[in-house]
Amino acid sequence: MNAPATFADALPQTVFDAPARAKFARHYPEQPHILRHGLTSHPLLEIEALAQLAEQLPLTSVEYNRGDLPIGVDGKPGSNGLTIAETIRKVAEAESWAVLKNIEQVPAYEALLMGLLEEIRPEIEAATGAMLNPQGFIFISSPGAVTPYHFDPEHNILLQIRGSKVMTQFPAGDTRFVSDVFHETYHSGGPRELKWDDAMLPHGTEFPIGPGEALFVPVMAPHFVKNGPSPSVSLSITWRSEWSYRESEARTLNGILRARGFTPKAPGRFPHQNYAKAYAYRILRRLGLTGS
Structure with a gap:
């Protein structure tokens, strides 16, 4: 999928305005916070375009499953019985959750990802040095779908494009929520799904986001996500640093x-x-x- 001029033109001149970039600079890299963004629609982020993207990506770059899940799961959740494209096209009623990984493998989406990251590159590199290994992920979720408790190794800004969700985050590096042994297992090739205990819930911070809002997620901050009452599309722009x-x-x-x-x-x-x-x-x- 090559990017015609109309796709480039669909981006607002500035997705993250000066107040958003200043807020990001104050909180990056360790404090979660909500930012305003101007990317509330884009041809590449429409449902049909995402279904076509899913069919272009290698199987290793798509993940999808049932969305009617508990906060904590033991291993990978079960299949929803649909293909990835069917899951996306029927997201309103599929009771599912899907993620398209490493969207930068497709040139049009690489341009979208890099255009967004270039806006905040100065703030990133002032704090953590060179921006390394930029990657993009798109999440498509049915109403009420749950993304179970897990963590990720990247610096991450999650832009809400359509629908709403609530992410509950827990402090990164706190052994009450993830043990050192689990960290070590994960970095040696183990799973990222974490053991959940209802007693942890009062210690989490809820971040509700809707279209035009983005949430920064620190490296390895444990979290789970509950989708709102309508289908959701979110774009996650991520990068690594020498520190991470x-x-x-x-x-x-x-x-x-x-x-x-x-x-x-x-x-x-x-x-x-x-x-x-x-x-x-x-x-x-x-x-x-x-x-x-």
Whole structure:
């Protein structure tokens, strides 16, 4: 799907205005917050365009399942019995949740993603250095669908395009919500779905968002999402930083150390840089001694 001029023209001149960028700069990279955005419609984000995108992407870049789920699930949720394109086209009644991953594989969507990130690149790089590995994800959800409790390794801004949802976030790096052992397992290739306990709910912060609102999600901040009463389309623009990679590598090294009987100290959150463990892991990996 190549981007005709009409797709480029569909973007407002500025999606994140000066007040939004200033607010983002004050809170990035560790504080969740809601921003205003100007991307409330776009031809590439219409339901039929998304169904066609889903059919273009490799199977590894689409995930979809039933949306009538609890907050916590044990492993991957079950299938909804439809194809990905059917799920998207019937999202109003399919009782499902779908995500299209790495949309930058398609040139038109890569241009959309990079256009958005370029607007906030100065604020990103002033805080965490070079913006690395930009990726885009699109979520299409039925009314009332639940995205179960999980976390993600990227810096993330979730732009709500259509419908509404409530994301409940928990503090990143707090072992009350995710243990150090689970972090280590995840960074060594394990699942991102987290163990849920209803006792944690009072400690979460709810962020309701609708069209024209975006939510910043810090790296590895646990969260779950409940969709509102109408179908939802959300665009997630993400990136990594050397800081986030070093924390990930320190976690992986800790897993190796723990497997050998040690009790390693957890890596520090931003602005701690975790240089020693990260570079030790990189050396072990280069020597083929990590077991992965």
